[in-house]
Amino acid sequence: MDVYYKHSKYLMEKYKEKVYKLPINLPGSCPNRDGTKGFGGCIFCGEKAAGFEALPPDLPVKEQLLKNKEYIGKKYKAKKFIAYFQNYTNTYLPIEVFKKYINEAAIPGVVEIAISTRPDCLEDEYLSALKELKEEKNVEITVELGLQSARDETLKIINRGHDVLTFINGVYKVKEYGFRVVAHIIINLPWVDEKAVLDCARLLNNLKVDGVKIHSLYIVKNTPLCRMYENGEIKLISYGEFKSRVKKFLMALSPDIVVERLFGRAPEEEVVFENYGSSWRKIHDEIVCEMIKEGSYQGKNVIL
Numbered sequence: 001m002d003v004y005y006k007h008s009k010y011l012m013e014k015y016k017e018k019v020y021k022l023p024i025n026l027p028g029s030c031p032n033r034d035g036t037k038g039f040g041g042c043i044f045c046g047e048k049a050a051g052f053e054a055l056p057p058d059l060p061v062k063e064q065l066l067k068n069k070e071y072i073g074k075k076y077k078a079k080k081f082i083a084y085f086q087n088y089t090n091t092y093l094p095i096e097v098f099k100k101y102i103n104e105a106a107i108p109g110v111v112e113i114a115i116s117t118r119p120d121c122l123e124d125e126y127l128s129a130l131k132e133l134k135e136e137k138n139v140e141i142t143v144e145l146g147l148q149s150a151r152d153e154t155l156k157i158i159n160r161g162h163d164v165l166t167f168i169n170g171v172y173k174v175k176e177y178g179f180r181v182v183a184h185i186i187i188n189l190p191w192v193d194e195k196a197v198l199d200c201a202r203l204l205n206n207l208k209v210d211g212v213k214i215h216s217l218y219i220v221k222n223t224p225l226c227r228m229y230e231n232g233e234i235k236l237i238s239y240g241e242f243k244s245r246v247k248k249f250l251m252a253l254s255p256d257i258v259v260e261r262l263f264g265r266a267p268e269e270e271v272v273f274e275n276y277g278s279s280w281r282k283i284h285d286e287i288v289c290e291m292i293k294e295g296s297y298q299g300k301n302v303i304l
């Protein structure tokens, strides 16, 4: 038995075969950087936002998809794909550009389009365009919303530029359109204690989100967070505490919420701290082994 509800399992149940992500990197921006919602961006967000694994943003969408599809298709004999608009705030692009890009993404083999964005950037015209595409091309739509923390005071410190209520309203709005909702959270922000992490599980359970991406904090060079870290203004929790938090979060999380990611990753040369100097695979396996040994699993102690 898996100790948590893996994304690969969900995809296999839904599509009856393995489905692979094709990342798309757009030359977008973010209203939390250009002054519309705030300046400077979230304190942990670097120049490239989350686009480390993607192709250069100046390549046309279709070309990015076809290149990645050819590579992944050959390597894994893959036939079904998720087109993943992962970087920056994708629903902040001009509406016509947004429509063009999402339509270009619906190439043969793409069964799902995943759009990463902010909960305060969910204008109806963007969601309507996604709904039209869903109906015309018979693709699933997933909207990924950054929450990061379920505490307003923490959201202020990390300069998110929105509060928890905005996230809640965003989830309801996306659900009204019939799309999947995935929340992004950071489990080891220096200002967050274990109770706040459990409160986050409670919020996601009650909102009945479809999935969650848990990010471990990595500290990207030349960010405000990096300066805080280098000046000794923040203290990170220990590796042991971090693992304990992940396990407790999973136990508190409803068993039908898909865990789409357990850790965030970034290239070594871009960061000053990442995953306690350990490999993704090692941390993952340690957590899973410990949970098996302890008889714990996702949903064991669901909090509502």
Ligand code: SF4
Pocket: 030, 031, 032, 033, 040, 041, 042, 045, 046, 049, 087, 088, 089, 118, 146
């Ligand atoms: S909302 Fe996203 S892209 Fe914008 S600054 Fe924050 S993390 Fe970066």
